[in-house]
Amino acid sequence: MPASAYEQRPNLRPVNLARDKVGSTNDRQKSKRVERLPASDSDHSSHFRLAYRALLLVTAGASERDAVQRAAASDPRLTSVKREALALVLGTVSEQDVIDILVRNGHPDEKMGVTTRCLFRLTTYAMLRLGAKGQTRRIEHGLRAIAPIELLPKLEFFLGTLPAFDTTQMLYGLRDSERVALQTHHPVWWVNYCFRVFGRAEAVELLSSRTRPRYLRVNSLKNRGKTTLPKELGVLAERLTKVPSTPGVYTVVGSLSDFAGFFSSGSFQMQDLASFLAVKSGAPVPGEKVLDLCAAPGAKTAAIAQFMRNRGSIVSVDYSSRRMKGWRREVQRLGVKIAEPMISDVSCLGLRDSFDLVVIDPPCTGTGVFDRNPRMKWHLSPQSVARYSILQHHFLESAASLVGERGRILYCTCTLTVEENENVISAFLKSHPEFETRPILEQYGSPGLLGLADCRRFYPHRDRTAGYFIAGMQRTN
Numbered sequence: 001m002p003a004s005a006y007e008q009r010p011n012l013r014p015v016n017l018a019r020d021k022v023g024s025t026n027d028r029q030k031s032k033r034v035e036r037l038p039a040s041d042s043d044h045s046s047h048f049r050l051a052y053r054a055l056l057l058v059t060a061g062a063s064e065r066d067a068v069q070r071a072a073a074s075d076p077r078l079t080s081v082k083r084e085a086l087a088l089v090l091g092t093v094s095e096q097d098v099i100d101i102l103v104r105n106g107h108p109d110e111k112m113g114v115t116t117r118c119l120f121r122l123t124t125y126a127m128l129r130l131g132a133k134g135q136t137r138r139i140e141h142g143l144r145a146i147a148p149i150e151l152l153p154k155l156e157f158f159l160g161t162l163p164a165f166d167t168t169q170m171l172y173g174l175r176d177s178e179r180v181a182l183q184t185h186h187p188v189w190w191v192n193y194c195f196r197v198f199g200r201a202e203a204v205e206l207l208s209s210r211t212r213p214r215y216l217r218v219n220s221l222k223n224r225g226k227t228t229l230p231k232e233l234g235v236l237a238e239r240l241t242k243v244p245s246t247p248g249v250y251t252v253v254g255s256l257s258d259f260a261g262f263f264s265s266g267s268f269q270m271q272d273l274a275s276f277l278a279v280k281s282g283a284p285v286p287g288e289k290v291l292d293l294c295a296a297p298g299a300k301t302a303a304i305a306q307f308m309r310n311r312g313s314i315v316s317v318d319y320s321s322r323r324m325k326g327w328r329r330e331v332q333r334l335g336v337k338i339a340e341p342m343i344s345d346v347s348c349l350g351l352r353d354s355f356d357l358v359v360i361d362p363p364c365t366g367t368g369v370f371d372r373n374p375r376m377k378w379h380l381s382p383q384s385v386a387r388y389s390i391l392q393h394h395f396l397e398s399a400a401s402l403v404g405e406r407g408r409i410l411y412c413t414c415t416l417t418v419e420e421n422e423n424v425i426s427a428f429l430k431s432h433p434e435f436e437t438r439p440i441l442e443q444y445g446s447p448g449l450l451g452l453a454d455c456r457r458f459y460p461h462r463d464r465t466a467g468y469f470i471a472g473m474q475r476t477n
């Protein structure tokens, strides 16, 4: 089954609005005995097996990608189906709201443990999304092959009830935002937020946006100083398409594992177009001193070093030593020679230097990257937005005193909330009249909201990028 088939997600229609509580762990122990003999891949059992194990890890707090990596690392037979399994995991987690309603309908009275819940979620997603392609029997077979033996009777019952759901009447009686929430698989608070800030029509477009392209940039630091495609790519070059507006950036289709050699040699870096454009807007040039705050795992550090042609200096700060290990691997792989790591909390840096450019890429709610981290949709709340905006405001304050004469600040986030973007910038400008916004990236994206027209916003449905916000500021005296 090609992964593209997994990526097609027609709108689901939910049965009712009953919500399940997160399952108890009463059958977690049993899951130790989860799998029996591997069935052949023609019934998707390897994909399902890896996706099921990964879903259990996601439920325990792992990110979708980490979960698939970790689950595959523990069973070499499954490494070849990582991509398909990831598509299943992302789809299942993304559509969890509606899926849980269907699961609840299949087992209305049951106190469900984590292993059962994950199995039924995966079953529901697979049957709805793949079953429609006339493969129901093979899918059922694959699901039976991965089910813990003690769950088989429940699975049989569940499989029997799934097709019986009437999926046509379910949205009746719901408020508009509740209906849109279920149709687009978002929490109601976020739908209401988007209606309020972007208007209903634009919000529906945004919330309905499908997967964006995967972007990679050619790393000139490892490509004889050039951003053109390495000749050695041969026929693989056909899988890359130039982004016309941005030399050196390409969209890629198909499996990335075919490019593994080019990634490990540092020729390429996966980076969303908006994230790359953020660095471009900061206009780092050779010889400058750059402070990169919240730097791990190093995507921006590496792009900054490319613009600086490895001349000058970058201090990259992050408080997570675990994530900074990833940063070290990245800068080494990508041939960055001018960056120095600093493990520190940004709100108490203790630096006395001044810098030509300070980059701030703070933690945020990530509402612009729900497609890649769908579990975040179900964890966030309006309170999360408020909490992150306070943190972001503090980080910007810490940066101000480190910006040299005529120096710049680049502030960016992968979220679309006004509180974490325009409000943070407006409050900063109010308390720091020595800074002004600079116009940036005028031919890309859309202007910032609340009159901050110099800033740029990127929307998945309009720009085919992550949802992103970028502000450039300069010290004027």
Ligand SMILES: C[S@@+](CC[C@H](N)C(=O)[O-])C[C@H]1O[C@@H](n2cnc3c(N)ncnc32)[C@H](O)[C@@H]1O
Binding pocket: 293, 294, 295, 296, 297, 298, 299, 300, 301, 317, 318, 319, 320, 323, 344, 345, 346, 347, 361, 362, 363, 364
């Ligand atoms: C959006 S990510 C940064 C991505 C990175 N700039 C890149 O391009 O690869 C946010 C980072 O902020 C870091 N962080 C969060 N709170 C921090 C703090 N108080 N001090 C330093 N780093 C922090 C996190 O560890 C995380 O790595």
